[in-house]
Amino acid sequence: MMNSRAKAAALEMLESSNSAPQEQLYGITQLCDEFELTPRAIRFYEDKGLLAPRRVNGARVYTQRDRARLKIILRAKAIGSSLEEIKHYLDLYGSHGEGRAKQLQWTLERTGAAIAELEQKRAHIDATLAELRLINETVRAQLTAEKST
DNA sequence: GTTCTCACA
DNA sequence: TGTGAGTA
Known part of the structure; x- marks a missing residue:
């Protein structure tokens, strides 16, 4: 206080x-x-x-x-990243010697996994976008057709 | 204003 | 992964 x-x-x-x-x-x-x-x-x-x-x-x-x-x-x-992961990343900055090698190895694995996850999410987003665009165009066409009836 | 702790989602 | 309340 x-x-x-x-x-x-x-x-x-x-x-x-x-x-x-x-x-x-x-x-x-x-x-x-x-x-x-x-x-x-x-x-x-x-x-x-x-x-x-x-x-x-x-x-x-x-x-x-x-x-x-x-x-x-x-x-x-x-x-x-979780806070637990972030803690590991940050620990990298102050580590030296033997510990550093393990830290680097851990970071290599973890960043690799994170990259894979993000790419998978991006693929999913791309697929969803394609679907939504298709729906959007289909509905637009129907609307146009029904208006001219 | 800032601290800590307990409860809560 | 935080927030809110009560406190000193």
């Missing part, structure tokens, strides 16, 4: 305590506005291990990196 003035003061302290390249910081409301999310959703992602913002007097403070991760989360969500 922290009012916005206290948070602003805390943010300022953080920024001024780091001498050189001050990292841009964000509050949860800023991210919500920017990505059109609710605070509940962002906290939900954190709860699932997709985000790990720092805390300043209890309030969440997000870095550019958190912001970049959020972008990835939303893009992956948009193509139907």
Whole structure:
């Protein structure tokens, strides 16, 4: 629990305590506005291990990196990835050595599967579109015929 | 305004 | 995969 003035003061302290390249910081409301999310959703992602913002007097403070991760989360969500899958994708960024090879293998398989699923959906959509166009034209022809009767 | 937790779909 | 309510 922290009012916005206290948070602003805390943010300022953080920024001024780091001498050189001050990292841009964000509050949860800023991210919500920017990505059109609710605070509940962002906290939900954190709860699932997709985000790990720092805390300043209890309030969440997000870095550019958190912001970049959020972008990835939303893009992956948009193509139907589960949060659990997205977590794996994100873990790829920080992994090295032996673990990284497994991560890459997993990502290779998972993205391959996702590609196949999306292509199948596209085929289904194309087929449905063809059917609907046929129906549309048939009905149009009937309407024209009945009007001239 | 922001936090957390519990309930709910 | 989230939302809503109640709370401090």
